[in-house]
Amino acid sequence: MIQYDFIVIGSGPAGRRAAIQAAKLGSKVLVVEKGTRVGGVSVHTGTIPSKTLRETALNLTGWRERGFYGRAYRVKAEISSEDLRRRLLITLDHEVEVLEHQFSRNRVNHIRGLAHFVDRNTLEIEKSDGEMMQVRGTAILLSIGTKPFRPPNIPFDHDKIIDSDELLEIKDIPRSMIVVGAGVIGIEYATIYSALDTAVTVVEPRTTMLDFIDREIVDDFTYQLRDRNVKLLFGQSADKIEREPNGRCKVTLSNGRTVTAEMVLYAAGRMGATAALKLENAGLTADARGRIKVNPLTFQTDVPNIYAAGDVVGFPSLASTAMEQGRIAARHAIGVPTQEPPQFFPYGIYAVPEISTCGLTEEEVKDRHIAYECGIARFRETSRGHIMGLDNGMLKMIFSMKTRRLLGVHIVGEGATELIHIGQAVLNLKGTVDYFVENTFNYPTLAEAYKIAGLDAWNRMGEAAPEQQEAEQETQQEAAQ
Incomplete structure (x- = not known):
């Protein structure tokens, strides 16, 4: 039995970052991956495939140029699933190659196989060739990711009634699609296929979607979806899904209404992939969705040597947050000091259009009874937005009236997930509205929207009082130190 300092189960973002961090600290590290190639869900069925599919769809359809050339404009007249898959495979090969090289140069050992606990320090691994082996780890990290939630009453057939993993393998782009679930994954795929000119209907039992996003941003996003004829059926659950004799799929809703389409994508949640781990042997349990409870600062489970x-x-x-969680867990497991992560991190939704947010929403600010003011910029107000032919897109910032500090930044539109990092930096450095007013932004850029939104808020807030200016200077000095 081989002894390791640190064993990682799963090679997704958290696992690979943790493994490399531990190896750089001089630990003997093993990564166990059940997939045929390293990378985990993120590389093979989640983050990278969905974002590659999105980029390919926008490029081949000419989506970004339709503001100039009209909605009928297309780069490629006939787009097939093979067109989408070709670019995806190139991207995945590159991601795997980079990851394998990182493991190699950092002396991270890697085994392909399925692991489960024997006890809190011992794992039994069924290797891909059928051989069984056991290994021991001083510390063990579980970064096994999730899988689509598949209720037993849904007749998945790997063809027309599918989950988000199977969507990447479909043979033809459907002319119509019903997406069950208006969470992040459901909305991302719904809008991507809408951009491919698939007629999309979204079914969601809640009366709203993306509840953690600022409502004004969601309202703007919703308007854009309805404007391009995406049907949003809120407050109605999918009680029954079935195939009709003509091959189409029929979904019966809780209010008795039926909707039909060529394909149904069931994207109502995901489950932690913990079923095969035999957690009970290590003294651990998972919740009903297969998730594991951890200390949010160290990512230790209830068993101290298991993370x-x-x-x-x-x-x-x-x-992005998984990578940081893995790095922090590895450092804590090895006994190296860790710092508490910054208060605010960016959240990106790669829909069409993109949404990204960082900090407090307007609803959260109201709940905390903070006196505030908002600044808004429309992308069409920027010269770069006009050059790009953008009709939509907005940036919203929220500031404290008392301290003038930035409390939250929320963006919907082209490049939102890139633009958000300016706001993230100002948030975590405790910057104020005056930063945006007094600083120069490249022209013409979409980032100029920060200047416009900052001026919009400043015009309502007015000049800072002398005591506010002194407080701001103290805040900046503290941040510099």
Whole structure:
């Protein structure tokens, strides 16, 4: 039996970042991956495939140029699933190659196989060739990710009634699609296929979608979807899904209404992939959705030498936050000091259009009874937005009236997930509205929207009082130190 300092189960964002961090600290590290190639859900069925599909769809359809050339404009007249898959495979090969090289140069050992606990320090691994082996780890990290939630009453057939993993393997782009679930994954795929000119209907039992996003941003996003004829059926659950004799799919809603389409994508939640781990042997349990409870600062489970990170621990379930969670867990497990992560991190939704947010929403600011003011910029107000032919898109910032500090930044539109990082930096450095007013932004850029939104808020807030200016200077000095 081989002894390791640190064993990682799963090679997704959390697992690979943790493994490399531990190896750089001089630990003997093993990564166990059940998939045929390293990378985990993020590389093979989640983050990278969906974002590659989105980029391919926008490029081949000419979506970004339709503001100039009209809605009928297309780069490629006939777009097939093979067109989408070709670019996806190139991207995945590159991601795997980079990851394998990172493991190699950092001396991270890697085994392909399925692991489960024997006890809190021992794992049994069924290797891909059928051989069984056991390994021991001083510390163990669970970064096994999630899988689509598949209720037993849904007749998945791997063809027309599918989950989000199977969507990547479809043979033809459907002319119509029903998406069950208006969470992040459902909305991303719904809008991507809408951009491919698929007629999309979204079914969601809640009366709203994306509840953690600022309502004004969601309202603007919703308007854009309805404007391009995406049907949003809120407050109605999918009680029954079935195939009709003509091959179409029929969904019966809770209010008795029926809707039909060529394909149904069921995207109502995900489950932690913990079923095969035999957690009970290590003294651990998972919740009803397969998630594992951890200390949010160290990512330790209830068993001190076992850690968990990434989607398996629940919200926010982002590749970016998973990487940081894995790095922090590895450092804590090895006994190296860790710093508490910054208060605010960006959240990106790669829909069409993109949404990105960081900090407090207007609803959260109201709940905390903070006196505030908002500044808004429309992308069409910027010269770069006009050059790009953007009819939509907005940036919203929220400021404290008392301290003038930025409390939240929220963006919907082209490049939102890139633009958000300016706001993120100002938030975590405790910057104020005056930063946006007094600083120069490249022209013409979409980032100029920060200047416009800052001036919009400043015009309502007015000049800072002398005591506010002194407080701001003190805040800036503290941030510099």
